[in-house]
Amino acid sequence: GWTYGLNGELRKATRISGIEDFSINVFRRDFGLVPIKVATWGPFVLLNMDNEILQKDNIDTDNVASEWLGSSSELFSLNGVDTTLTYVCRREYIIECNWKVFCDNYLDGGYHVPFAHKGLASGLSLDSYTTSIFEKVSIQSAEGGSKEKEDDRLGSKAFYAFIYPNFMINRYGPWMDTNLAIPLGPRKCLVVFDYFLEASFKDDKAFIERSLADSEKVQMEDIRLCEGVQKGIESPAYSTGRYAPNVEKAMHHFHCLLYDNLIN
Template identity: 25%
Template sequence: MSETKVAQTNSKKRQSERTLPATFYRSKDLYEESLDSIFARSWQLVGRFNEGESFNIDLKPGMMESVTLLPGSLNEPLLLTRTLNVIALESQNKQKNSKPQPAHGLEPEPPFNLTCLSNVCTHRGALLLETGKEEAIPPQGLRCRYHGRRFNCDGTFQSAPGFENVDNFPQEADHLKRIEIHNWGPFTFASINPACSFEEFIQPMRDRLAFLELDKLVYKPELSCEYDIEAHWALYVDNYLEGLHIPFVHPSLSAVLDLKNYRTELFAMGNLQLGAANSKADTFDLPPQCPDFGQAMGAYYYYLFPNMMFNFYPWGISLNIVAPTSHQTTKVYYRTFVLDPSRMQSYSPSDIKQTEMEDEDVVELVQKGIQSRVYKSGRYAPVWEQGVRQFHGLIAKFMDKNLALF
């Protein structure tokens, strides 16, 4: 068969595919299964999820802090520690001794490690540090206050009263589990059982937007909030991933976007919707090395599976974290970070809230509609719903299920 016919066959196959069945959104059992199959294997932002707080980690050297990974969903207790990186310090000292010192005479900052551990003692499961607390790391290391078991700051077992004569002790399971953690700009990500490397997860967004000076982002609590939605988390994501609804649901947003040039680019763990702007909108100052150089780009809408939305504008970032709270309810954490205050004239809190309310209204309408005994599933609009189709495919892949069998 020729390449043209193969392409035509694949295109027809894609066009005949159906969306996730309504039973996926209705099922409490599938929801519970998705927490382990999808969310526990995903990369999530680490930080403080209290009302209005930033996700940024600003832990001082010599301190430890307990955090919860995706509260309300995973509820995984983690412990962050920041300690001196002795190996890096020795290397820094060697370089300092072998090179002339700068005229200003300033000493370089000593290197510190940010380590992420399970916050659960390996003896009987007590929390090592109560949720939401920040304390100085004791000189003797981490100690469980229940039975006195001690660990080093890297999680390795140190001692345990009552276990002095126990055979084959300690074993690997007696160390605190070390959780993989990575930074990108001001954001810290962790995963307790990652299905993909962090590099695969972040590279498409990081490389495309390398021209942005993320270290200059400033968190704006007054422009940040949370929304509670009476709908399944995946319905909120479905809505985000397509622009077909924009002219019908978002008249003010439609007025500044060039929907004729709307397009979606897919990558392994997410996708990008490119917000081409019309003449009324502010646009990015793109460098020649950017693949979009010469185009009027008003926004980059990045989705990272399963629940993160990074919306980049000329003024900064609006970040949405979609946190399932049940099979029928969702909390969305909306956080705003400003990069260029001089471009904020294009930012309208009332317009953004209006768009959010419009989205919530239609998502909650769908939540009610999928309870129908008549509706089973739909078809994908080929151009507009590529991201939705990819999202559903990733759900099926992570849950190891045939979509039609949900």
């Protein structure tokens, strides 16, 4: 077989000696693995397979944050998205809806929260809900409930960031989770949740189990909602609606970016 080095270079190719124009230099130049540019930011490892980027010998890692997150990058650091968090677990959900329906549900500015998530709503001050729009990022945030009602999972503030086209970062209390929405067809998607926790809580098994159970309840509520929306938009009785401008700014931003991609 063919053997590659850790740098992707072809080291050895058996039983092909004597082939014309197949010297060791040709090995290294033309038959290595396809290179991928890699950089890190906070707790994330980022890959870029853009052809123009691949032609460059070096990546300016100082610009990684601004290239990925634009002018919103500092807000992530200020809200605790960093390398100090401990990885906890992964959960995956197959949902019978288009991936964009899941994203729309995430991006509605908390519009559905009082109706679909009674438990979650009780831990947030929905009157404080705000949405900020950046180049390819939207950030929704809300203060936690009163001290008497403050949810130890949600803490004093929730920070929900959507990075176009399909990645979400949620930071709340001692927790962070990320969501990746992957299309599986026009009416089905896979959503991958990865959970991270502040190191001081990593040995508190009861807290972790309780928090994950609360999160699971929210996901089940969202799945029912998204699958219902998918059925609704396929109904011949449905016609397109209007945005609720006070809350659905992030959704509108997502649709504008998607439209630009589809026509260009």
